[in-house]
Amino acid sequence: MRKPLIAGNWKMNLNHLEAIALVQKLAFAFSDKDFDKVEVAVLPPYTDLRSVQTLVDGDKLRVVYGAQDLSQHDAGAYTGEISGAMLAKLGCTFVVVGHSERRQYHREDDDIVNLKVQAAYRHSLTPILCVGEGLAVRQAGEQVAHTLAQLEGALRKVSAKQAQSIVVAYEPVWAIGTGEVATPEDAQEVCAALRVRLAELYDSEVASAVRILYGGSVKSGNIAGIMAQPDVDGALVGGASIDAGEFVKICRFSEMPG
Numbered sequence: 132m133r134k135p136l137i138a139g140n141w142k143m144n145l146n147h148l149e150a151i152a153l154v155q156k157l158a159f160a161f162s163d164k165d166f167d168k169v170e171v172a173v174l175p176p177y178t179d180l181r182s183v184q185t186l187v188d189g190d191k192l193r194v195v196y197g198a199q200d201l202s203q204h205d206a207g208a209y210t211g212e213i214s215g216a217m218l219a220k221l222g223c224t225f226v227v228v229g230h231s232e233r234r235q236y237h238r239e240d241d242d243i244v245n246l247k248v249q250a251a252y253r254h255s256l257t258p259i260l261c262v263g264e265g266l267a268v269r270q271a272g273e274q275v276a277h278t279l280a281q282l283e284g285a286l287r288k289v290s291a292k293q294a295q296s297i298v299v300a301y302e303p304v305w306a307i308g309t310g311e312v313a314t315p316e317d318a319q320e321v322c323a324a325l326r327v328r329l330a331e332l333y334d335s336e337v338a339s340a341v342r343i344l345y346g347g348s349v350k351s352g353n354i355a356g357i358m359a360q361p362d363v364d365g366a367l368v369g370g371a372s373i374d375a376g377e378f379v380k381i382c383r384f385s386e387m388p389g
């Protein structure tokens with residue numbers, strides 16, 4: 132049974148003081164003992180992680196956290212980079228790898244994404260591997276082939292034991308920050324294909340263990356339809372994740388009137 136995961140990717144928003152304020156609001160909203168149906172994660176900028184760690188550890192909060200990227204290297208002369216070891220030391224559970232904004236603005240290709248996935252595993256971090264097509268690919272009807280190729284590229288040299296814990300986020304690039312949300316059926320089509328390919332690359336045990344998220348303009352108003360799809364196990368939320376009220380509603384999607 133896959134536990135739904137709702138992860139908030141804050142992107143380059145909120146300084147460490149603003150991060151503390153947001154996490155405190157989330158902690159209050161999820162303080163009821165019954166709220167264990169969904170795993171809630173926040174993915175702040177690096178500069179906020181120590182503050183978030185202190186808050187989560189100190190108050191035993193039911194929120195986990197992670198980073199938005201990591202270096203493929205473990206240590207050394209790589210100015211500006213942050214290693215998996217550093218993130219692990221900060222108590223990170225997750226690290227996003229291969230987000231389309233990294234692929235687009237930092238020219239990260241499948242080879243770099245693959246090295247970063249391996250780096251995450253070396254430091255016991257769970258990668259949230261982002262895959263998804265741009266508008267031209269979608270218009271050509273090539274979204275499934277494109278996304279599966281990204282998945283295969285990212286998983287080279289990744290063992291079945293490692294792959295079992297990965298989180299895959301299907302994020303059609305044309306739906307990110309645009310207000311254009313894929314229909315639940317669009318999301319299901321690609322998420323189902325990803326699961327089938329995981330079974331082909333590994334086995335059915337891996338395929339049924341892996342959580343596959345949808346990301347792209349997720350809001351409280353569309354989360355229920357997305358979560359109703361059999362191969363969608365959660366959401367990677369961007370813009371709406373820095374609005375406490377909206378993010379809480381998304382995380383509590385199962386309690387919303389249908």
Ligand SMILES: O=C[C@H](O)COP(=O)(O)O
Pocket residue numbers: 140230302306307308309310346347348349367368369370371
């Ligand atoms: O990582 C999150 C995705 O890029 C989605 O962002 P968005 O919810 O602002 O469209």
